[in-house]
Amino acid sequence: MHALIMGQSILKVGLEHCKNLEDIRSAIREYAKTNTTVPRISCRGWMHSMTPDGVNSAMLDDLDPLGRPIFVDTKDLHSTWCSTTAVKELDIQTTPDPVGGKIHRDADGNPTGLLEEAGVFTIVWPHIARVASLEERAAAIRSAVEAYNTVGYTGLIDMAMDEDIWEALQKLISDDPNIPMRFAAYWLIKPSATEAEHLKQVERAAELAAQFNATKSPGCRVVGIKIICDGIIDSCTASLKEPYSSNGASTDAIWTKPQLLPVVRKADSLGLQVALHAIGDATIKMAIDVIEECVTPTRRPRIEHLELSSPEDAARLGRLGITASIQPVHSDPAILRAWPRLIGEHRCGRAFAYREFADGGAPLALGSDAPTAPHAPLANMYVATTRRSAREPGPDGPAAFNEHFALGLCESVVAGTKGAAYSTFAETWSGGLQAGMKADFVVCDMEWEKEKLLAAKVSETWFGGRRVYGA
Template structure:
């Protein structure tokens, strides 16, 4: 049954954001689709009410269009809500204090996770030795742009990176003796650190992280998300959540293509995205669709995403 929402101010955009206007009511059909915004005297409203539409007053509230985040990482964002935030830090001393306080406040956590670090905070250095004495547990610190991860020795050992070769498109930074020194950048962060943290987390924790992410987005008016680097770990958790409950969020997913050594391995990932698109698309699954692939081809300048172009 359709509903006429009234006694509210329904935002209508002005020209180039200036002089916005507000409508008197909004008509929504039984499927939740907005089919008219205007005045109570409009023909569409009169006809809908003649057909049985009900009225619902909004107590003079302002009604705005919902927002869609065009580039986010669902599982990582949900997990980041439980991470120590380093955004306000100016130097290594600030970082160490926040990590120490966070570790003391979370004695039962298996790992210390942090976010928001920028290379300029530590004079371009990211060595395990700079944070090894803070806590015996593995420490993983995300750079602000998520293109690199700074780890302590316990984290490096847990991932087993000492004997790993650099992945295609990434680097496990090493000291003069060839030992992993603490920083994993670009594809090394994406293909080693992200899957590791997702894998060691129990499924119930991953589902809870996604649930927290959705709740945080809904709280500020978002009803749609574009996931720009989905992988099997995140996909399994998202589908588990969707099986458990109806989500108040729509997802458009880009499948992450991680650099591999052979063209066949790269194309196999594209084939996986195509397979999922055939199952999850606008017709079969409008609230959760696989719409494209993500190929990482940019880099960073001091923790800020950067692109490069060639000029002739």
């Protein structure tokens, strides 16, 4: 998950209900009309399938009479669509494409308003963090903590930690040492022009980990590094072994293997865990190859997402002790309607192969990647166990997606508790109900049946022996 962005997203205009461009425009126009004091308009939940003909700034420019900057995030956070005033605020007219990212431009070289991949997390994210005060950023993280407590969380694994977020998190903890959440952070290694710049980022993560660890700071730890190796299938930026069916294009990974190896090797030598974002089958193979070559198995390396894997690579995870860090809410059939067109029916049959990961002996850690997807764990487990839609449930909803890859209910609960704790070396004090462990637990009003998980409710959340949420 992403603590700061999650907190900020709570206040953003939700576009999840939109079906097309006109729906999006209507939602933003209505928000602008009734929220005249906010300095900029930020939106979440846009999907490329809502705008199949593409997007540009002009589509947003007439929606706010006050002319405020408008930023629209895709649900996966890998693309941002900006109004003309937002583009000007970003000051990217002459900015070259960042390594591993793209600033889309027209025939005259002017930004069209769409930024992708590293363009988002090296340009947009830092800008949004900078224009918010330290107090506002800390308050956003507090809002995220409250939202997570409400649905039963007592621990969070932040997968894109950087200086701006870290500063805000430390401010929050300093102001409220009893904040009811335990944080484990992976430092985001951003693509840079040189290996030296990459290694400097790893050294910064190690510096923080030496100070903030299970011994010195168990409630807030830096445990490793995170590298976003490719994009996503919905925007055709995930790296696949075969071209995309929709456009015949082949997309390179954000990081090449020669770029990854020294960074991962350095992190391992400094005692850091390695987390690699890999969605496409080509990137998944590369990530496993890199881990096999230079990561100590006892470091518990992990791969995030694993959305389109080959049978051979699915089997390798367990053999190499690689944690499969999965987000079942990303496999909700309601958000996969474009996949047959994008990658073909034949490859859809390989998507989200959780059953193979488990059967191959891979440790499973179940999360949400919020705010890229809904953060409630019970709905997440519903999708994991039924492969049906939590977004559009019922007989009129979409058909189950790859039911043969479903997990069992017990497997899913363990993956979301003990498995998540194991993935960050916290299993001796968290992730289970045993004498001597932290009294972090949740009380649910539910029946132990996967089909009834959407009706299940969190009644109470307890953190360190005190109740922090009660329905």
